Amino acid sequence: MNQEAEGLVWHLGNWVISNTVITTWLIMLGFAGLALLLCLSERHAQTGLQNALEAVLVAIEAAVAEVVPAGAVRHVLPFVATLWLFVLTANLVGLLPTLHAPTRDLSATAALAALVFLSTHWYGIRAHGLAKHLKHYCQPSVILLPFHIISEITRTLALAIRLFGNMMSLEMAALLVLLIAGFLVPVPLLMLHVVEAVIQAYIFGMLALIYIAGALESSEPDSTNREENL
Structure with missing residues (x-):
């Protein structure tokens, strides 16, 4: 198998630099x-791009405020907003010629899921302290500790595999249609790609938000059940 088929660009010692x-x-x-451009433009009149991005940020802030406690919104918003925007952009970049969505690579989605896993515990420890955060894994009985640990691992794996599987299958379907039908017929399919990319980014970000909210409100029973609606 050649490097192009594997998506490899070059090797730097033992490090592999891939397209992802x-x-x-x-x-x-x-x-x-x-971000630098927007910071510089704040000194002058607001542009249409800046107004659009501020509207997106306000929408994300409203979504965060509906899930996490009011006092934690300003702490959670930077991470969740960055995660949402990054995943959305990574999903859509596959529409550009010669580029592939990083989220079709399991290593990329696993890294994103690991960030969500670490941030969940970081916010929980910051809100309740290390002892209280770890203690809730033994509630209502210490017998449930192994099951809580398994739950943490499996939901992180599911977060990575869900995004990877959906984006991989979406790009493969688009590629097959392009090869069979040419570049003019599958325009509706490309629109479907955009819609699916937005949906997958929303689901990933919302699940991350629910996990963080569950760590912030470890005593709230309904916070861990919202995932079933997705």
């Missing part, structure tokens, strides 16, 4: 450049 890594860094640099 390059595309991910390009997305991050794009966000950093956009």
Whole structure:
């Protein structure tokens, strides 16, 4: 199997630089450049782009405020908003020629799921302290501790595999239609790709938000059941 088939670009010693890594860094640099541009434009009249991005941020803030306690919104918002926007951009970048969505790579979705896992415990420890955060895994009985641990692991794996599987199958379906029907017929399919990419980003971000809210409100029984609605 050649490097192109594997999605490899080059080796740096034992490190492998893949298309996923390059595309991910390009997305991050794009966000950093956009943030710098918006910071510089604050000194002048607001632009249409800035107004649009502020509207998106307000919408995300409203979604966060509906799930987490009011006092934790300003702490949770930066992480959740960044995660939401990154996953959405990563899902949509596959529509560009010669590029593939980083989220079709299991290593990328696993890294995102790991960030959600770590952030969940970080917010929980910050809100309740280490002892109280760990103590709720032994409630109502210490016998349930192994099941709580398994639940934490399995939901993290499910978070990674769900996004990876959906984006991989979506890109493969689009590629097959392009090969069979050409570049003019599958325009509705490309629109479906956009809709599905938005939905998958929303689900990933909402699940992350629910997990964080569950850590912030470990005594709230309904906070862990909202995942079933997704």
